[in-house]
Amino acid sequence: MSRNNDKPMAHDARLVAEALSRRQFLRASTAVGAGGLIASLGLGEYAAAQGSQAGASASGQSGAPAQSRGPGTRPPPPPEPTVSQPPPLKDLKGKVAYVTAASDGIGLGIARAASNAGMKVVIGYRNEDRLKAALPLFKAGNAGVFAVKHDVTDRDGWKSMLDQVIQQYGKLHLVVNNAGIKTLRQASQARFDEWDNAVAVNFTAIYNSVAACLPHMMEHKEGGHFVTTASMGGLLPGVNAGVYTATKIAAVGIMEALRVELETTNIGTGVFCPGGVNTDNYFATGEDNPYHRPGAPQRPSGAPRPTFTSMDPLEAGERVMNGVVNNDLFILSHPEFKPGMQERYDAIMASTPKVETPINPERIANEVRVTRCGIYEREIAHRKVKRASYRST
Amino acid sequence: MSEQDRSPLPPDLDRFALERRRFLAEGSVYGAGILASLGLSRYVVAQNAAPPAGAPAASPRPGAPGAPGANGGPGGRPPLPPEPKVSQAAPLHDLKGKVAYITASSDGIGLGIARAASNAGMKVCIGYRNDERLKAALPLFKKKNAGLLPIKHDVTDRDAWAKTLEQIKSQFGKLHLVVNNAGSKTGKRVSDCPASDWDNAVAVNFTATYNSVAVCLPHMLEHGEGSQIVVTSSMSGLLPGGPLGVYTATKIAVVGLIEALRVELEGTTVGTSAFVPGGVNTDNWVGTGEENPFRAANRPANAPVRRGPSPGMDPLEAGERVMNGVIHNDLFIVTHPEYMPGTQQRFDAMLASEPEEDPASYEARAKGETRVLHAGIYPREIVHRQKPRKSYRSVKV
Numbered sequence: 001m002s003r004n005n006d007k008p009m010a011h012d013a014r015l016v017a018e019a020l021s022r023r024q025f026l027r028a029s030t031a032v033g034a035g036g037l038i039a040s041l042g043l044g045e046y047a048a049a050q051g052s053q054a055g056a057s058a059s060g061q062s063g064a065p066a067q068s069r070g071p072g073t074r075p076p077p078p079p080e081p082t083v084s085q086p087p088p089l090k091d092l093k094g095k096v097a098y099v100t101a102a103s104d105g106i107g108l109g110i111a112r113a114a115s116n117a118g119m120k121v122v123i124g125y126r127n128e129d130r131l132k133a134a135l136p137l138f139k140a141g142n143a144g145v146f147a148v149k150h151d152v153t154d155r156d157g158w159k160s161m162l163d164q165v166i167q168q169y170g171k172l173h174l175v176v177n178n179a180g181i182k183t184l185r186q187a188s189q190a191r192f193d194e195w196d197n198a199v200a201v202n203f204t205a206i207y208n209s210v211a212a213c214l215p216h217m218m219e220h221k222e223g224g225h226f227v228t229t230a231s232m233g234g235l236l237p238g239v240n241a242g243v244y245t246a247t248k249i250a251a252v253g254i255m256e257a258l259r260v261e262l263e264t265t266n267i268g269t270g271v272f273c274p275g276g277v278n279t280d281n282y283f284a285t286g287e288d289n290p291y292h293r294p295g296a297p298q299r300p301s302g303a304p305r306p307t308f309t310s311m312d313p314l315e316a317g318e319r320v321m322n323g324v325v326n327n328d329l330f331i332l333s334h335p336e337f338k339p340g341m342q343e344r345y346d347a348i349m350a351s352t353p354k355v356e357t358p359i360n361p362e363r364i365a366n367e368v369r370v371t372r373c374g375i376y377e378r379e380i381a382h383r384k385v386k387r388a389s390y391r392s393t
Numbered sequence: 394m395s396e397q398d399r400s401p402l403p404p405d406l407d408r409f410a411l412e413r414r415r416f417l418a419e420g421s422v423y424g425a426g427i428l429a430s431l432g433l434s435r436y437v438v439a440q441n442a443a444p445p446a447g448a449p450a451a452s453p454r455p456g457a458p459g460a461p462g463a464n465g466g467p468g469g470r471p472p473l474p475p476e477p478k479v480s481q482a483a484p485l486h487d488l489k490g491k492v493a494y495i496t497a498s499s500d501g502i503g504l505g506i507a508r509a510a511s512n513a514g515m516k517v518c519i520g521y522r523n524d525e526r527l528k529a530a531l532p533l534f535k536k537k538n539a540g541l542l543p544i545k546h547d548v549t550d551r552d553a554w555a556k557t558l559e560q561i562k563s564q565f566g567k568l569h570l571v572v573n574n575a576g577s578k579t580g581k582r583v584s585d586c587p588a589s590d591w592d593n594a595v596a597v598n599f600t601a602t603y604n605s606v607a608v609c610l611p612h613m614l615e616h617g618e619g620s621q622i623v624v625t626s627s628m629s630g631l632l633p634g635g636p637l638g639v640y641t642a643t644k645i646a647v648v649g650l651i652e653a654l655r656v657e658l659e660g661t662t663v664g665t666s667a668f669v670p671g672g673v674n675t676d677n678w679v680g681t682g683e684e685n686p687f688r689a690a691n692r693p694a695n696a697p698v699r700r701g702p703s704p705g706m707d708p709l710e711a712g713e714r715v716m717n718g719v720i721h722n723d724l725f726i727v728t729h730p731e732y733m734p735g736t737q738q739r740f741d742a743m744l745a746s747e748p749e750e751d752p753a754s755y756e757a758r759a760k761g762e763t764r765v766l767h768a769g770i771y772p773r774e775i776v777h778r779q780k781p782r783k784s785y786r787s788v789k790v
Contacts, residue, residue, distance in 0.1 A: 188606055245652070249650075250642060330742065
């Protein structure tokens, strides 16, 4: 192929879309700005309302000749947002939440907290007995509760879930990707099916939720929010079970990536990284959870009930809702992990190489858009702002 | 390859028993059932704990009946066994005569790594998919170097991984180094991405590294000579650089997988490294200073044309730095310091997100979490990094 590429090559629509997205990254935009996405959804006017750099519309630029220039001649980065994204879902009352795997455990805690905060709650479940046991835990005076049987790895299932929710409540505002599989397997030992299943549930299901629900959330314009239940294992591989660790680290990463992409829209993003939560404390009744780990030995009758010291699932849920109303990128609840996190980050920073060869200044100029990511500075500033207690939700 | 073909390691090859015992021992968060399911109940006994009541996968939960510490709460668990004092000694400190397999090494960073490995005296297996690229790459290897073996291989194909290993074994006898270099640099956003693109990126950038471990690790443990598993991630694996979320998320994921593997394999003869490069001159076609014709062919219609070399790092230098990371068994092979202040900001944001609460309010809980509050690999890596080290240039022969 000739290197003379001054003229546009033959292209199809998909290539144009790719080119636009890449060009926005390479040329026109900074590390933020989802204007192109909004435009591609036919919601360009919304981008203007957010004051973001939406760029020209897709049709306007698709036929423009490619510009030939060296990397050194890029325009300066456009202004970035000066503060972290304001919470799109500041007021929960009357809004609609969908919590996957909410018939038990942390998911049930989140669903209860959402319901107590005045939201209409859609409970994703797979096991009917668990659901039946969970439903009485919701206060009778709360707004509606609606249950949808849903396997989060099923993409068609996501679509039919959304249809059911829209039919029931009209709109969906909050998706909590809580379903997770605690595969306590080493990555170096896991069978193919174990790995694939963990990736599908802990990682790809989050993508599935965005693919299915984001267009609807953008369209109703009332503000939306995606939260994922990862784990402290997503920030620190304290557990010698790499399948879990790797997929939870992945889940944290996808939520950070989504924040970068959606920061200038009215869709918030957060990742919940809990440490120990009392999921064995069945519905916070103090009883053993009969559904936890089918086949697990039952406590012999008369044996003393074990004591639980970890966090109550309802408290975990309240902390998640607090993270939603504040639009916290990282919803952390277990400060005892902080020193361990610090060690991980210090190890990565200690891996910074000593400069042995002078760095080409052009290289640094060329990388200027990607050597920092503004969402973090803004998140640090956001965290310094006084906030309501989690109990206030 | 079917799921059932993945057999557990023979117990006598289980060199990470110590590590596993540390974590999986009775009363830990894992329960004894996992040990039993791996046929390692004897370690339960060694820990002075009762073996599980014949239960297979299902295990008593900590604090549950049958588990030590039952009735006593988490405080009743046995004390932590001793951890390694220093970071895992470099299993592949001597590269000469060893065998490397680099996926996607007919071009770009992979070619740089393959050339550096070859120059360092390794026998090099070149994973490739495009015959034309391979033909253009082969003359770049010095004639007097040890052998080369090109293998056509799609890293998402698990059967092909098994075949690849067989080919390498029949040609060179053993495999010591796997560099999971194949990557899909999709420009897609997570929020605007067809399902097929997502699935492909996850398969290539994340699961392929798991595939390599599933297929090659048993062989590496069996021959017992030091080995290493490396992945080419990206600075995006430490710091999301732009709204290319599919790339970012999968690259972050694979760094996490390597960290998890270090925890698992620290007590074995297999080292682990994540290579996280910034800008590398992959447009500089095989170091000729010409634009890469294969990239030109794939360039979207309206993307800017790059003439001649980009100012990024030369792929051969990148490769030499990877080999330097291998001989030191660095957990993170960082080559572009200009990204690290931004990376520090990411970590600071995470740390700033920890709520400030009275330690007394979670003291009892933290006691039950003792085993997962820290990962010892990190303090050890910090100490490891403070030791004097060879220049990356010393990798050249």
